[in-house]
Amino acid sequence: MRARLLSLLLRASRPPLLWGILTGAACVAAETFIAFALAQVAPSTALNVVYLVGVLVVAYLWGMGLGMIVALASAGVYDFFHVPPLHEVTVFSSWTWVPLLVFLIVGVLVSAAASLMRSLVIEAEERRREADLDARTARLLLRAEHLRAALPVVARRLAQGLGLPFLAIELGPVGDDPRHTALPLTDDGAGIGTLVVPAGLPAAMMRRLRERVVPSLETLLVAARDREAIGNALAASRDELGRIAEEQAALRRVATLVARGVPPTEIFGAVAREMGRIVNADHTAIERYEPDRTVVLVSSWSSSDRGPPPPVGSRRPLRDTGLSALVLRTGQPGRMTVEEGATGELDGWAKDKEITSAVASPIVVEARLWGVTIAFFRAREPQPEGVEERMRDFTELVATAISNAEARDELAASRARVVAASDETRHRIERDLHDGAQQRLVSLGLQLRMAETAVPPDLPRLKEQLSHTAEGLTLVLEDLRELSRGIHPAILSKGGLGPALKMLARRSAVPVDLQVRVDGRLPERVEVAVYYIVSECLTNVAKHAQASLVCVEVDAAGDRVTVAIRDDGVGGADPARGSGLIGLIDRVQALGGTIEVTSPAGRGTTLTAAIPIGKG
Template identity: 40%
Template structure:
């Protein structure tokens, strides 16, 4: 066809792709519908792989068209446009995986790469590019009608987009089937019929304008139904994208002839105008307001699949609302706002210049709050909507936080009881040592002195005094052992290592002791470890029939690990009221764990882990 017909026919009728004035059509993007994208871990890898494929194809495309008729800067411009589509699509896909907009944008990028193959010299590549020459306009219509979900809802939307693709594919056919084009642009030519080229171009323009008119009518209706924050997102997007579509035919029919543009300038303006469209779409998609409606729908569906923990819930809210700094706290009437562990929040959520707060209510009762960055989310109504979506899940997590808070309070209470008991034992031990033991020692010394004084004059009285002194010294030893059982005073003098050595030396069963301890162990952990070893040695001597004991105490990270193993008969169990049961209670009150393994005939292993940091 001649240059005038080619210029008037449709967007991207770029004579620049061949000799000046031959009026041949050249390529444009190809679009395919993206499938639903899940929140799987493989999504990021898939998007990265698509981006790598796009980079590779871009390099191949530049190499293939390097010897073609178009200037290199034109090929680079088309490649950059393809990169804009693929990059915007990848970002949208990752940030809004529930929306198919990312898939459509990414597919549009691959189409742009195919479009520039019209500048190559291989007939097959030129044929592909020529067939898809005007598909970019259908892609933009598709994006406009399906934004923000990327899905065509309703029969009218599907018909409108279908007609747009038919216009760009079917009505484009006469322009390459019947045009008088030189090689290699005549690969698809079946006859030279200029009148059919003219009719096809006229029909394509008329139907294309009708499609844009219906699209504009649909978009105006959506703007009227939108809220003010939504209009701030949609209005500039609709206006620019529609203008970019209309720019292509109008620039060829009206602007270029009026300004005297040559085909190269015309094509450059068309490509540059469309090249900014993906940026406009991804910018709108990532903004607050209407752009996240589909994400909120997916959030509700995601919550319905299974129960989610606090970390997953906060992360889902942050991804849905596009604010990585978002925080989720829970409301307990008697404690205020707490975190997932039931710990009182560092600061009560208060709205300010940079942070917003949206309270979450369920059945009229406050259950939590969302704090967010006002710069990332400028629509409080959207955050409130998200709060309503997750209210039930938040209430469940609130109850969990309350349970954890109660458990922590119970743990602290039990720990205070243990510490109070230790203090009382220490007081009694000190009183016994400083009071009763000292007086008994004085009496024993007096008896020994009296015995020595009377032994010559009255041997019988001397023997009685000696027996009384011996009994008193035995009572003192028993009292000393009682005091040591009440509280290990050696801990204050020699530390845990020295106290364990003393226990090993006094044990009735030979003990092999291994100690590797940090220097700054908490007193509560040392006392707990001492009682674990003392009780285990006592039980082994009384009940196990063991011939050898292994005692190991070591600091492992933030835990004090204590292990006592014997080669006795086994079968040990913490029966109600037994020393092992009391020991288990003490270890548990300190926030530790006690495990007893004692199979019959295979000895006993007692392992305690006590927090020490």
Template identity: 45%
Template sequence: MRSLRARLVSLLLGPTAPPLAPGIAVAAGFIVAETLVVYLLNTRVAPHVQFGQVYLLGVVVVAAGWGLGLTVITSVASSLAFICFQNWPAVSSLPIRVYDWVVIAISLVVALSAHTLAGLARTRAADADRRRREAEESRDQLRVLAEQQAALRRVATLVARAATSGEVFPAVAEELARCLRVHYAALWRYQPDGTAIVVAARDEPGVTKMPVGTRFSLEGESVPAMVLRTGRPARVDSYENAAGSTAVRIRELGLRGAVGAPIVVNGRVWGTTIVGSSRPEPLPADTEARVADFTDLVATAIANAEAHAELTASRARIVAAADDARRRIERDLHDGAQQRLVSLGLELRSAEASVPTELDALRGQISHIVSGLTGVSEDLQEISRGIHPAILSKGLGPALKTLARRSTVPVELDLHVDRRLPESAEVTAYYVAAEALTNSAKHAQASQVNARVEADRATLRLSIRDDGIGGADICRGSGIIGLIDRVEALGGRMEIASPAGDGTSLLATIPLEKPEGVD
């Protein structure tokens, strides 16, 4: 009932008047009904009372809903009906008296007053409706802004914690589709051969999918082609008559219009962020700006990822170069200095054997020199082992077993590596294990070390724990810091926990694939 009353008031006091024909019907209906009411009142309630006010109701209703002309006509017709009813049944010989003119005049005044008041009411209703719409639009804008800011914060959080492109790209597509309420949102990356590849996409359920990895030509008319040519945001409000294979594919997806913004990384157009709609009306005018807000974050994420990849590759190249230098030094020491020392030792032994028996003092001196050369050779051999672990030539497993046997602290080794791994990973794991065992013996006062090594297709994991005194401070140990740098240079991670009194544990995770940019 309340809804019906509200709709009736809205109809009567709306910004535009209802059609004239219903107004005439309403006016005639009111006059007939009012006459019937006056007749019943005069015959059954108060025979001597005129009840002319009843006829004003129809005039007020018509004045509220229709124009001045129909209001005046309704007023005059109501007055004539009242006069006729008063003189019934002598209607045909009815003389128009001064009283009758007064009735008509009063009715016209009431009509004009009702029309004026209805106009004021209509104006106020229109103002109230306008304010209501503005308030709703303002609330919608604030809600949209709040949603977009929340979405941007979520994406910015991913970028700040250096999330991978595989995490950032789908998140951007999802947030764009949700914030802009579009059927399609995607990130396209431009290729050197003049095509573009979809790297992330979010499709509305029920819409034909555009799979990630799909390659598109940039010939013809399309938003990706326009963005690449201009380096600026672009839009196509209708793909209905657009030329090109990409436009055909977009029409097949059921998309009518699209808006895109460039992703600019280090001054070059890396790709584009696109939103599309299947609705007939164009996307809102502020769509370009809203999409651009997200592309800025995407560009930051890409730039960060590229910078991190370049840094990792650079560090890996430095580590690889250092390993090569160590290998050359170790080989030079082994093949050069050590061999010469051995040769000199043999010659001196030969000379010692040829010394006459009466020259025992000389034989003793030569023997002493030979012993010294042997010691120097052994020292040099130990130095060369520290420069580059030659025992890795047999693989990581045998090398770690050798380390465990040489350790002054008993080592329980749980080895799950049954194949050769990339040299960089083996060398890094060897140095990590060697440093950990050395620290356990020299500083941790440990009585037992547990080491576990395992490798799958993609990752090598090295876990070492001792039962020493703990409390190790990696900031004060250049060896540990250097190992952390070496592990991270390969794209891995090393975690160290050393609570006081509870031993030290180390976990190194080393990827078995070389970082991008490393030969």
């Protein structure tokens, strides 16, 4: 009941006039009965106030005109029932018309006040509803991910809130249509859209749309547009940050491989894979330029099993119209599409008929054009301008890896040459000593012995001197032989690694537990390296370790020989302090092997070396 009463009081349209006439008559009758009841306790001149209630109600609901009519009727009834002489109309026969005139004036004022109050109440209600509608519209627009998708929903809500059969919001101008009225939506004079409403709306509704709905909608559209732009910018920033983070992670993984010094082939594979994923390529390739105008495929990657690339190591001639030839001529990054004449190279490389374009970046190693990286794409749209820049970051890592590998190879070759030259020098000195000095000393010793036997018996002192000289010469020969064995053991060349190590164990000042598991002969350089490792370690143990036992294990299994030497001495050995271990490290690394020394103080020393047999 209360809700229906509020709806009646706040309804913009007035109730039917007949209802107003009946309501006015009912109010006058009710007020008359109330006035009779109050006449017992109140003066008759004050009863006219009772009749103003009906005037107020009728004027509020049906307007000032019907309110004035009710006021006249109330004045006549009041004069007839309450102004002496009773039951007569005396307004024209006495001075009672003065209070009646005052009553009529008050009634007119009450009617005007009621009408004004009604208009104000209705306007306030409309403003409240508009505020609620604006709030709902703002929530819809400002929460929408896409402004254009939210406009139909907003238009339906506005049409319902305004009581219109149709309403549309368009971003941009609309064409002329006699059935519709277009209200432009602007932002500082620039058009942002159009509000489309049915044609022929009442002037009050059109004024309401222009004065209140359009400005509010313009503000909301501008805010929603700005919010969408900011959201898109933030999303783009997030995507860009994510891309950068992913790219940096990929570069870090490849850089880690480069820093670890893994083989270049493994780095090439990682670069092809990581670069392909970063630039969203369908295939990637790393090729090396050859002097005969051919390129060799050193690594490749594909995002799917369609169109497998040629095998690694395959060679193909450079095409003058191809992308690899373009990079070779210019030394700069480049890109090509199938339509630009690169059909043969693109389809011929990836075996993928859907490839439409490719982007290449040169690999420059120490100012020398070494090769090229190529990314192949199936997408029809052009690739972004930043693809070459992103590929260049990976090619720089490839160049670093190649440079490091070449430097390592040169260092290893240099070490190998130094070790080989040293071994050759040792071998030549040992051979010269054996074939030259030792033989001459043996010959001199025999001559002295012959001279000793030829001395006459009457010269005993001369015979004694000759004997003493021959014995001294024999001692010198033994020292020379010992020195010769230290320079290059002849037993190693003749008998192999096992007998040579057994000789070292027998000559060691510290007891040696020797275990040699070698079948057959090893390459000479490997045998020499193992021999000197064991010899140097036994010498160091005798001089510094204060050990009671040395365990030596030599095991040739597979493609490498492993040497492990352990003692129970005082430990504390440090290759950095200039001991003979540095020479051993250089010798082992020159053969592509590894050596590790563990020597905690008080817990002995352990040396472990692994030497590839194939590189001997």
